[in-house]
Amino acid sequence: MTTPLTLHPHRALPADPAVRDIAVRIYEQVAGLPLISMHGHVEAQAFAENTPFADPAQLLIVPDHYVTRMLASQGISYDALGLARSDGGAVETDSRKIWRTFCENWKLYRGTPSRYWIEHELVEVFDVHEMPSAESADRIYDQIAAVVASDDFRPQQLLDRFDIEIISTTDPATSDLAFHASIAEQGLGERVVPTFRPDAVFQIGGPAWTREVDDLAAVSGIDTGDFSGFLDAIRERRRAFVAAGARASDHGHLRADTTPMDPADAAALYARVRAGERPSREEAFAFEAHMLFMTAEMSCEDGLVMQIHPGVLRDHHSGVLETYGKDKGYDIPVPVDYARGVQPMLDRFGRDPRFHCILFTIDETVYSRELAPIAGTYPSVRLGAPWWFLDSPDGMRRFRELATETAGFYNLSGFVDDTRAFASIPARHDLSRRVDAGYLANLVAEHRLGEDEATDVAIDLSTTLPRAAYPPIAH
Structure with missing residues (x-):
């Protein structure tokens, strides 16, 4: 005899009946709001070809x-x-x-x-x-x-079924964006948008870096033989992404360091590696930090929101990487020095009204110590929602408890689901809205917020804030 599977209507809401009643009322106001999925990994090809799963x-x-x-x-x-x-x-x-x-x-x-x-x-x-x-x-x-x-x-039909207002894909800098061109031709260009992910061409110590930079030259039509050409090629691809509807770039480096190199030193390092020399580990990290700084500068020029999510030691098991390839579950969180890491970038661009940055982490020890104070003072910074190891009920609650009293609600980006699993997108947003409703209900029960205010905040966290965090770019 099998066990029935049902979903309790009050799942993930507070256990205390009085608080739960408040949470239910708040949740009911956000449960049916559209989904804004601006940090996603569903492949653009799936939408372009609309083939059955x-x-x-x-x-x-x-x-x-x-x-x-x-x-x-x-x-x-x-x-x-x-x-x-x-x-x-x-x-x-x-x-x-x-x-x-x-x-x-x-x-x-x-x-x-x-x-x-x-x-x-x-x-x-x-x-x-x-x-x-x-x-x-x-x-x-x-x-x-x-x-x-x-x-x-099918993928396109699920956009309506799931009430997805907008969804981003994550695309390498070397993408020719052909699938997005097809999506636009089918009338979905403003609903399915690309995100610029240049990690592979920034990580100069990577085993495939030379091939990636050659591919960048091919897709951009710009010679990447020297560092100046490389930067021009990056700018060209960013322009192409903006023209295709992109609203953000995405950066998943190990460290949060944004210290710029001397331009001549960066150019010399680039030339040595292009000539076949293997960079040291610290040289590779220095180049990545320089490119994050340069990305902030480019963001001021073209308007792409800069998303940074460091602190993951990826492909922890070399045998699994060699046998099955990347992204097979062997990515392990490591500590992040955010305060010192992003200081050079924010010292230069943090108060520039043209610059917009969202900081994510899976090192939750930095929420209250570093990230909430940064987001709570720099007008260019928004604090991203928990992701991956922390996109769980308790992880989401800890995030609210650790970040809100310093950053407030309105220095946050709203929820992002960060998933390749298309069918799970509604479930992830639903859980976030339930956890937020519970957190806000507790503030109401403690007479720290009025229920009308709490409902307004829940709505803003679900839709208003993510829309504002990823604005469309005029082009």
């Missing part, structure tokens, strides 16, 4: 490293989960079998945000009403497969 496993398990990393932590191989190998070796191709493995291990997700997303998806998106298990796996698979096969369940 393959099957339940390929939609919900294989591409979601939040899901696969938990299974891997219990000794289940990535081969058994169908993750493609770089060497083209054999992996499990039977999606139903992959799905059964997931359902048989459903208990592993107890207490995790992944369980919240998946339960929400199963009930609200796929009309599934029994708990995943070995016994229910095939029935659930068939139900999801039937939904996925529907013409109404």
Whole structure:
């Protein structure tokens, strides 16, 4: 006998009945607001081609490293989960079998945000009403497969079904933006927009850096043989992204350092590496810091909002990286020195009305100590929402408790979902709105806010603030 799967209407709201009643009233005012998804990783190709999703496993398990990393932590191989190998070796191709493995291990997700997303998806998106298990796996698979096969369940149609007002993709600097051109031709150019992600061409110590810079030259039409040409090529691609509707750039370096190099030293380092010399680790970090500083300068010129999210030691296991490629769940948070790191950038641009920057972290020790004070004083800075390891109910609550009393609500960016898992986007925004409603309800219960004020704040956090944090650029 299988266990029924239901979603409690008060899930993630406060347990205290008096506070919960207030939270329910606040949540009801924001539950139906449109979704603004300005830090996303759904591929532009999916929207351009609007092709059907393959099957339940390929939609919900294989591409979601939040899901696969938990299974891997219990000794289940990535081969058994169908993750493609770089060497083209054999992996499990039977999606139903992959799905059964997931359902048989459903208990592993107890207490995790992944369980919240998946339960929400199963009930609200796929009309599934029994708990995943070995016994229910095939029935659930068939139900999801039937939904996925529907013409109404395609990427473009889901924009309306999920009430997504705008969604960004994240695109490398070397992208020719052809998929976005196709999206625009189909009338969705203002609803699906690119984000400029130049990490690969900024990380001068990377193994593929020379190829990336050659690709930058090819797509921009500008010779990147010297540093001046490299900067011109970056500016050209930024202009192309703005023309395609982009509103932001995105930077995921290990450090938050923005110290500029002497221009002659930067040019000399660039020339040496282009000639085949391997930079030292510190030289590579110095170049990345210089390029973040240069990006701030470029942001003042073209209006792209600068998003910085450092502090992730990516691809922690070299064997997994070599066998399966990047972004397979082995990214580990490390401490970030934000106060010293962004000081050079903010000293130069922090009070410039043309500059707009959003700072993210998964090092929550810096919320109250560094990030809230920075966002609470520099007019150019907004504090980004919790992401990745912190996009959980308790992580979101800690964020509000640690950041609000210094930064306030109106120096925040609003929620971003930061996901490749398209079907989970409504669940992620729903959880954020519930946690915010609970936090605000507690302020009301303690007579620190009026309920009307708390409702206004909840609405602003859901829609007003993210719209303001990522304004359209006139071009």
